[in-house]
Amino acid sequence: MTKPALLIDIYELLLKAYGEQSWWPADTPFEVMLGAILTQNTSWANVEKAMASLREVCELTPEGILSLTPDRLEEAIRSSGYFRQKSARLRSFCQFLKDRYGGDLSCMGGYDTGEMRAELLSLKGIGPETADSILLYALDRPVFVVDAYTVRLFSRLGLCDEKAKYHDVQDLFMDNLEPETGMFNEYHALIVTHCKQRCAKRAPCCEGCPVESVCARA
Ligand code: SF4
Incomplete structure (x- = not known):
């Protein structure tokens, strides 16, 4: 599978598992x-x-x-x-x-x-x-946000190194996905939710994980 297709596949699996996150929790x-x-x-x-x-x-x-x-x-x-x-x-x-x-x-x-x-x-x-x-x-700009959860998950999925630099991980998304604000917004929120609920730093809960089929660690 190509990288763009794999990134979309992971996104869809997370979206199906957790539903829309509707971030960011703020009024203005x-x-x-x-x-x-x-x-x-x-x-x-x-x-x-x-x-x-x-x-x-x-x-x-x-x-x-x-x-x-x-x-x-x-x-x-x-x-x-x-x-x-x-x-x-x-x-x-x-x-x-x-x-x-x-x-x-x-x-x-x-x-x-x-x-x-x-x-x-x-x-x-x-x-x-x-x-x-x-x-x-x-500001609704199509910029992918990378955080420790993103690096943890995507290194486990075999798509980046666990010591990868911020911009290298960001380029993985920005170079392989269409620059869509709504999707970038939702994708990052889903990554955070997945890592908080399942893909913990220590002892991740892999059984029944929605992205288990693409995880190098599983
Ligand atoms: S299978 Fe386990 S390590 Fe892999 S993404 Fe799922 S929870 Fe994380």
Whole structure:
């Protein structure tokens, strides 16, 4: 089977097993961006607590975040861990949105994806996974998001090395699939769900796995 056909096959098997995931769990593109930064090195449950606290103290907009003192912001996002670091990252990210786009995310639609990606990556604390999550889930750009789950699953499926670099794994998807935002969105969410439910780091639950037939490890 060719790589494009195999990647589509895996996608369809995961979709059949887990159904549509309808990510990202947020009400606005800016909330997606906030979540993408807050979720670094922590669970989504902790991000939800931090977002709920933030909602109590400010409007969830770049201006709202910037209206908080650093102490107040730190306190509000404490549950997400590394709260001092994340507070500084959020403030510089919001300042960037304000300076570059006037804080109006709707005007980001006219900008080139590569150009925005480079800008996001130039910000302190924004790495490829966070930048691509923002581009895909907040700005609807067809960019495949790679995370530790993606590397774990696709190395087990024999499609990448377990020590592969971010862009090598991303190229596997971007070079072999049509650039479709909806599919990239769903594919990444399905990978996360599959790894959380079955393909654990240690002792994966292989019996009855939906992609067992294509897994090199099974
Ligand atoms: S067969 Fe096991 S190791 Fe392979 S993808 Fe499924 S759960 Fe993961």
